[in-house]
Amino acid sequence: MTENWLNKVNWAQDGLVPAITQEAGTGRVLTVAYMNREALEKTVLSKEAHYWSRSRKKLWHKGEESGHTQKVRSIRLDCDEDAILIEVEQIGGIACHTGRHSCFYQELQDGKWVATDPVLRDPKDIYKA
């Protein structure tokens, strides 16, 4: 495996691209996070999703604290090569730090953002272990 596939990605000036994570089977979009070269390389090699945490400014192995890792099924790149789509199996069924299945749990209804998805597990319990 050469690095050519990493060079094909059109990294932004800050070295990142958005990475959309979609659940295999359900097709549910779980998260949008960011990857740098290292995160994408580690994702490909380990077959588990890695991102660059913009808030913590460090590489982030998704699920490293909660155990809710994302097993990668496929990795796609868009036409202008500046966005990545990964298809994953979400271990534990919870992708969001709020304890919900997906981070996209707020829907615009009549001019208000309404939380439509239930909290499946108390975040305190998720991050205790």
Added chain:
Amino acid sequence: MTENWLNKVNWAQDGLVPAITQEAGTGRVLTVAYMNREALEKTVLSKEAHYWSRSRKKLWHKGEESGHTQKVRSIRLDCDEDAILIEVEQIGGIACHTGRHSCFYQELQDGKWVATDPVLRDPKDIYKA
């Protein structure tokens, strides 16, 4: 309808957030583009997807040239309010300027990005009209 729902979005310093567009029914992720306040407001009011074109630096009514508009079914916001997910009906079945169904037509296979999806219509024909 007040502007409160627009203020809840955590716009980046450049005034934009990524907007992921997913096809109703198939669940296929079609595009990742960017929205500013005006694009989101126009999307909500017209029920057709509008984006901010970073390359052309202007508001972009998706399908304005090709006729391949995106009819909006739902609009979601993620947990940290800096990414939007819209569910759409893709008119004409072609979201990508290359004439493909989705922009995510390249899949990483054995260290190479492989175009796995067919061109459904010649882009020259799409933009002629």
